[in-house]
Amino acid sequence: MTFVEVLLPVPISGTFTYSVPEALADSVRIGYRVIVPFGRKKFYTGIIASQTPVAPQGYEVKDIALILDEWAVVRHPQLKLWHWMADYYLCTPGEVMRAAMPAGLKIESETFVSADPDYEEKPEERLSQREMAVMNYILGCEKKQPLDLIGKKTGFANIGPIINSLLEKGAVQISENLVERYRSRKETYVRLTVDKGDSDGLHRAFDSVRSGSMQEKALLALIEISAFMRQDTELHEVTRAELMERSGVTTTVIAAMAKKGIVEIYKKEISRFSYSGLVTGELPVLSEAQSAALDSIHKSWFEKDITLLRGVTSSGKTEIYIHLIDYVLRQGRQALYLVPEIALTTQLTRRLQRVFGDKVVIYHSKFSDNDRVDIWKKLLSSSEPCVVIGARSAVFLPFASLGLVIVDEEHESAYKQQDPAPRYNGRDAAIVLASMHGAKTLLGSATPAVDTYYKALTGRFGLVELTERYEGLRLPHVEIVDMAAARKRGEVEGTFSLLTRRLVNESLQRGEQSILFINRRGYAPIARCKLCGYVPKCENCDVSLTYHR
Structure with missing residues (x-):
């Protein structure tokens, strides 16, 4: 029997030991994602941190439920970094894992709620107004609903106590389902079923479509786009959208061609990130x-x-x-x-x-x-x-x-x-x-x-x-004005020093613009006595009070 230490995205220190069923023993590796039971009903996505043939003592070990991957989704340096961060920043590796991994890679069980078909309201257990609102929403849905969605739709921020009360009265049923949020991006492609260089097969393809029809138009466009007739190039993959744009046909026409066996329609996972702009490859010239x-x-x-x-x-x-x-x-x-x-x-x-x-x-x-x-x-x-x-x-x-x-x-x-x-x-x-x-x-x-x-x-x-x-380019000239000293010399008028007012006015007279940055809350960040420099502070700490007017 093989045992694995699994890191879970929970704020509990350490890893958790699970046993590996014999059927899955050859499929587990460090860095793989596994679905494991945790607590009474919850299931979490965990990362295998280590393996051991030694059985733990003193408690019953649960089996892992499912292996999600055929290759590791976390590399060894990542695991090292997670443990370093947990140690240095005084948290658990599970909290680091939760922050590090995209939510789409963390399949977790989600609570779903549905109405109990056998429920009958009793006089001594009448539903409250909030419970009735939740029940009306659940009864109006054909399928069972996620717990968080019920809270959003009914407008109740804390939906848990209401559901618990309905559960005690036998009005609802709850279940835990595994939910995967990641959806890969796929594109529909079209390709000829005729092998390149097979002239007889190409003639049969043209014979199966009527001359001048939309199918013939699509077939000609497909041959042109995919470079089927050129011997010096590889076949170019053609997306259905590209074929429709070039030939002006609809999806119905392409589906009819696939039914005749002329083309094959298939889906392919593609990257969401591609750059189609100008690439010069030229490095910037340095001074x-x-x-x-x-x-x-x-x-x-x-x-x-x-x-x-x-x-x-x-x-x-x-x-x-x-x-x-x-x-x-x-x-x-x-x-x-x-x-x-x-x-x-x-x-x-x-x-x-x-x-x-x-x-x-x-x-x-x-x-x-x-x-x-x-x-x-x-x-x-x-x-x-x-x-x-x-x-x-x-x-x-x-x-x-x-x-x-x-x-x-x-x-x-x-x-x-x-x-x-x-x-x-x-x-x-x-x-x-x-x-x-x-x-x-x-x-x-x-x-x-x-x-x-x-x-x-x-x-x-x-x-x-x-x-x-x-x-x-020259650095901007910076001049600092000591407002306390300027006040003593009588060089302050209102909020600004006379120097600031003069420079702003000169800028305006030249037809230029000025920006005044004021980085504070309130009318003034502090109130200071002009004579002695006293600043009022909080009675309970050493923070200066902000003056609001």
């Missing part, structure tokens, strides 16, 4: 300062695995990133490009796709479950070089051969997840992920985080500085 910084990064990586690129705003850090990504892709490895916000991925994606085409993969939490599962499967099924652009959740993807991790704007607080667990820093998780793959890490920022800059200055990280803006 002397950028080229020097690029060389310094490569030299730094000989000694340090992590390097900080401190480049002023508009210095052209992204162009350097593109050259580094190209270097890694030419080595046959993969790259991860993290950005703090999802909105930044759109503009970056266009720039990178013009250079790398379909090698660019985008991943973030705003994608649908189906999209995220497709990306996950794409990285699992292929170890080809690619670059993944994404927000912090992209660190969980199943990389096969990660060679470079770039964390752009590494100081941003958006890399930190607050709720739910794991409450992790995407920047730090990316650094650990890179070390597990033997990859290099580049942290980029114009204003690095204090801890990052300190590590760079003290030699723990490499440090490369880019102080010149692209094409020699």
